[in-house]
Amino acid sequence: AQSVSQHNHHVILSEAASLELGCNYSYGGTVNLFWYVQYPGQHLQLLLKYFSGDPLVKGIKGFEAEFIKSKFSFNLRKPSVQWSDTAEYFCAVIFLGGSYIPTFGRGTSLIVHP
């Protein structure tokens, strides 16, 4: 079955530290890739997406992600985190040619200490 893995379940950082959250998926075909963010008590919001073109994608709030097809990965990065980045981060993959229902990872909880 197609799956999405987020290896880091909980990440704790200090402000200004660099961030990288891992996301891997299990499918070798064509995919659309997403990172969503859920701030405490709020709903999921789209952070960035990749569906074609430049594999380095820039999103809102200084986040970026790189699609590495050979590694089936779509890691999320931010060079310098802020306290306001404290949130849950979800990676999602749509396996094109299938049902077009996104498969979500379990999420990574990020806490940034001021």
Added chain:
Amino acid sequence: DARVTQTPRHKVTEMGQEVTMRCQPILGHNTVFWYRQTMMQGLELLAYFRNRAPLDDSGMPKDRFSAEMPDATLATLKIQPSEPRDSAVYFCASGPEGTSYEQYFGPGTRLTVT
């Protein structure tokens, strides 16, 4: 700024009562999803509609849950009878079918069944 709306935002009910949650997708979006989020299970897909037709409800307990789209502007999720284990946040999301298939989430309905 188009948004997915959900009502009610909070619902407290007693076990055995019927609960109806409503969602208004973004105008023009033709896919609608219902998710349930809990600490233990994370984000679970309950139902998926495309052009108002239910395409996947395999994640939904059929004996007590039902999901419908009576028209393009309204999706409903009903629980009858409700049980304490149904306590969760229920999110509706809509999306345009096209190139990237991203989702736009509503604010959620926080359901507490006592």
